[in-house]
Amino acid sequence: MPAQRFDKPDSIIARKQGLAPGEDAEKGLITLPGESERDIEDLAGGTYLTTKLDTMIGWARGNSLWPLPFGTACCAIEFMSIVSSHYDIARFGAEVVRFSPRQADVMIVAGTIVDKMAPVLKKIYDQMPEPKYVVAMGACAASGGFYRMYHVVQGIDEVIPVDIWVAGCPPTPEGLMYGILKLKEKIERGEIRR
Amino acid sequence: MSTLTRESAIPYTGPAPTNREPYVPTDAPKTDQRGAELAALLGAQQERGQDLPTLVVDKERIVDALRALKNEHRFTLPLDLWGVDYPSREKRFDVMYQLYSLERNERLRLKVRLGENETMDSATAVYKGFDWFEREAFDMFGMRFDGHPNLRRILTHEAFQGHALRKDYDPAQRWLCTEKDVAQLIPKIDPRFANVDTDYERVTLNLGPSHPATHGTLRIVVTLDGEMIIGAEQEIGYLHRCFEKSCETHTYQQAIPFTDRLNYMSAIINNVGYCMAVEKLLGIEAPSRAQYARLVLSEFMRIADHLVCIGTNLVDMGALTNFWYLFQPREEIYGLIESCCGARLLPTYTRIGGLAVDVPPDFLANAQRLVNMLPKYIDDVEKLVDRNKIFLDRVKGIAPISPEDALDFGFTGPCLRACGIPFDVRKTNPYIGYETYDWDVPIAEGGDTYARYLVRMEEMRQSLRILQQAIDRGLPPGPVMVDNPYVALPPKEKVYNEMESLIYHFKLIMHGIQPPVGETYFQVEGGNGELGFYIVSDGTKNPYRVRSRPPCFAIYQAYGQMITGQTIPDAIAALGSLNIIAGELDR
Numbered sequence: 001m002p003a004q005r006f007d008k009p010d011s012i013i014a015r016k017q018g019l020a021p022g023e024d025a026e027k028g029l030i031t032l033p034g035e036s037e038r039d040i041e042d043l044a045g046g047t048y049l050t051t052k053l054d055t056m057i058g059w060a061r062g063n064s065l066w067p068l069p070f071g072t073a074c075c076a077i078e079f080m081s082i083v084s085s086h087y088d089i090a091r092f093g094a095e096v097v098r099f100s101p102r103q104a105d106v107m108i109v110a111g112t113i114v115d116k117m118a119p120v121l122k123k124i125y126d127q128m129p130e131p132k133y134v135v136a137m138g139a140c141a142a143s144g145g146f147y148r149m150y151h152v153v154q155g156i157d158e159v160i161p162v163d164i165w166v167a168g169c170p171p172t173p174e175g176l177m178y179g180i181l182k183l184k185e186k187i188e189r190g191e192i193r194r
Numbered sequence: 195m196s197t198l199t200r201e202s203a204i205p206y207t208g209p210a211p212t213n214r215e216p217y218v219p220t221d222a223p224k225t226d227q228r229g230a231e232l233a234a235l236l237g238a239q240q241e242r243g244q245d246l247p248t249l250v251v252d253k254e255r256i257v258d259a260l261r262a263l264k265n266e267h268r269f270t271l272p273l274d275l276w277g278v279d280y281p282s283r284e285k286r287f288d289v290m291y292q293l294y295s296l297e298r299n300e301r302l303r304l305k306v307r308l309g310e311n312e313t314m315d316s317a318t319a320v321y322k323g324f325d326w327f328e329r330e331a332f333d334m335f336g337m338r339f340d341g342h343p344n345l346r347r348i349l350t351h352e353a354f355q356g357h358a359l360r361k362d363y364d365p366a367q368r369w370l371c372t373e374k375d376v377a378q379l380i381p382k383i384d385p386r387f388a389n390v391d392t393d394y395e396r397v398t399l400n401l402g403p404s405h406p407a408t409h410g411t412l413r414i415v416v417t418l419d420g421e422m423i424i425g426a427e428q429e430i431g432y433l434h435r436c437f438e439k440s441c442e443t444h445t446y447q448q449a450i451p452f453t454d455r456l457n458y459m460s461a462i463i464n465n466v467g468y469c470m471a472v473e474k475l476l477g478i479e480a481p482s483r484a485q486y487a488r489l490v491l492s493e494f495m496r497i498a499d500h501l502v503c504i505g506t507n508l509v510d511m512g513a514l515t516n517f518w519y520l521f522q523p524r525e526e527i528y529g530l531i532e533s534c535c536g537a538r539l540l541p542t543y544t545r546i547g548g549l550a551v552d553v554p555p556d557f558l559a560n561a562q563r564l565v566n567m568l569p570k571y572i573d574d575v576e577k578l579v580d581r582n583k584i585f586l587d588r589v590k591g592i593a594p595i596s597p598e599d600a601l602d603f604g605f606t607g608p609c610l611r612a613c614g615i616p617f618d619v620r621k622t623n624p625y626i627g628y629e630t631y632d633w634d635v636p637i638a639e640g641g642d643t644y645a646r647y648l649v650r651m652e653e654m655r656q657s658l659r660i661l662q663q664a665i666d667r668g669l670p671p672g673p674v675m676v677d678n679p680y681v682a683l684p685p686k687e688k689v690y691n692e693m694e695s696l697i698y699h700f701k702l703i704m705h706g707i708q709p710p711v712g713e714t715y716f717q718v719e720g721g722n723g724e725l726g727f728y729i730v731s732d733g734t735k736n737p738y739r740v741r742s743r744p745p746c747f748a749i750y751q752a753y754g755q756m757i758t759g760q761t762i763p764d765a766i767a768a769l770g771s772l773n774i775i776a777g778e779l780d781r
Contacts, residue, residue: 070404072411072433073777074458077502078539084521099406116351117411117432119373120403146451149436150358150367151350170539 068104073111112140217712219245269293275327323604334359387424394420410776441740445706471716471727499721507770548675593768604748607723613641619719706735
């Protein structure tokens with residue numbers, strides 16, 4: 001259907017003039033505050049836009065990351081700080097914490113992974129649906145940290161692929177937020193294809 | 195590393211600690227006398243000159259000795275069992291036992307010398323609490339205990355070869371664990387339910403190690419009859435980060451950051467415990483200003499620990515509001531710690547002999563602001579849940595443990611106090627000045643999830659009482675580091691301008707702190723109970739052996755028994771109330 005301009009006197013905006021407050025809803029009309037004077041095309045941001053499908057999908061994915069916290073140690077406590085009230089990762093669209101790998105996009109490995117845990121990590125990563133991303137939060141997940149010992153995996157990239165490494169022991173909440181924003185940029189640019 | 199204050203006097207005129215002389219504890223005459231009494235009663239040998247009464251018992255007689263100690267001499271609390279390896283000796287292992295008597299407020303250490311290929315009798319028949327400790331000794335040293343019900347590896351994985359804490363084990367030698375090595379656990383059905391025949395099907399269910407309600411890396415396998423748990427087994431070691439071996443390959447100062455990561459909810463308490471154990475070995479005492487800051491920050495950390503415990507425990511029961519709400523004061527507490535040393539969660543703030551840096555000028559003002567703010571949060575949460583029918587139904591009478599069982603399993607801390615036993619290291623063995631404050635040890639009756647919740651809530655209030663008194667007293671003046679160049683680094687300007695300071699600096703950096711030869715044990719009250727550090731020094735810059743007495747380890751082994759007869763949701767609520775911290779559990 002071709003786009004139709006409502007510039008006739010009987011268009012919805014024109015019809016709305018003179019309506020008493022509260023009657024909008026009754027008539028099935030919805031107005032944004034202060035927007036009633038504007039043309040309908042401006043309201044919707046234009047009738048169409050051109051983009052690449054990949055960009056569109058990347059934009060949607062990057063703005064709605066559902067993290068799976070694979071929290072094992074101290075970093076998991078800092079992850080709890082990030083999702084709770086003070087730092088509030090919801091501001092970046094990544095607050096829907098899913099504990100089921102089937103429902104998650106990004107696995108945040110927060111804490112030391114030891115040899116006994118490595119098969120579990122691999123299994124849970126395998127259970128995540130595509131596309132999936134991994135953030136290695138903290139020194140232990142990135143490199144084993146200062147645990148260069150007989151029972152510690154020296155970086156989770158021994159087991160699963162990693163997209164973002166966040167430095168720190170533990171990283172500050174701001175640090176992890178920066179990591180999540182970097183991941184978002186990476187997804188939007190379409191750099192991660194897996 | 196730390197610096198001395200500007201006022202510190204160098205050249206130093208005090209005695210130089212020598213690492214060639216044995217360690218002599220100050221209270222050795224007293225412990226020797228008591229040790230001789232017990233040795234005569236038990237017919238054991240005595241080891242003199244130790245910080246605790248120490249007996250050496252033959253391996254054939256150890257179970258009898260333990261039974262006599264428990265029944266006749268009232269050493270009812272089995273604190274710890276661990277091993278030490280001396281490869282050059284004919285009988286290379288020391289199996290160490292530590293017991294505590296509530297009536298006499300007395301600790302006792304027992305040693306059994308064991309050869310490499312020898313076995314000894316298991317003490318699990320006397321103290322149930324030694325079950326996991328013996329498994330750990332087997333895992334780490336290869337000591338074999340006859341009659342142990344389930345002697346298999348506990349901290350390392352199934353494909354692991356060798357015994358990691360032996361001195362001849364290469365610290366970096368890893369073994370690959372693949373999915374086929376993962377233990378398939380079939381829990382034993384509790385005898386109480388073995389002959390009960392219901393119409394329901396029996397199902398074995400695996401929880402964890404990655405499960406939202408297991409708070410980290412705990413794994414529990416339960417057998418269900420309908421909804422009821424009739425058998426449960428816990429598997430741990432999913433966060434075994436080799437703390438004890440790491441300490442042996444690092445210097446005394448370098449081991450402090452490892453202690454932070456034991457109970458990462460209350461990291462400063464661990465720092466204080468470790469540093470004070472080394473200070474005890476060195477025979478030094480931190481200045482009063484450092485002790486004061488240690489006390490204030492320890493109590494704030496205890497509050498933060500309990501806030502997280504209660505918050506997450508309530509989340510497990512579906513009360514998310516409290517979690518968001520309680521995290522706000524916790525962030526403020528971290529703000530105070532950040533202002534002291536720059537780190538939030540894992541500060542590594544204390545040093546052997548004092549603190550890393552002085553507290554900021556607005557320390558007391560900020561502390562007072564927190565103390566004013568916190569009661570409102572505690573009261574509000576109490577209002578939200580204390581008369582909430584759902585909450586009460588889910589906690590009252592759930593997962594109870596009797597006082598006798600709690601002691602037998604080696605419970606300490608809030609979980610033991612929830613059984614009505616007022617054991618608190620801050621009262622029984624006061625340190626950093628706890629004896630000078632007016633506060634009470636809260637206890638509750640019943641030992642159930644509700645009692646544990648009540649004890650933690652009240653403990654936060656008692657901590658606030660201590661903090662208010664401390665703030666009223668004010669910061670003591672003076673340095674925050676001992677005036678001893680063999681322990682503390684000289685100030686930087688003196689290093690650049692004085693030959694002597696430069697040498698001290700060089701010696702301390704290159705050769706580290708070298709305590710006298712000997713062994714010592716020091717305990718503090720951690721967030722979850724008695725947190726002890728046992729250190730053996732051989733006079734070099736690295737500890738010969740560091741043993742951390744983990745309160746969670748003893749508590750968690752009773753979990754299977756506690757949840758048997760309950761349902762899965764009750765088990766989850768009980769797990770949250772025990773506050774098991776994987777870093778401390780697995781070390």
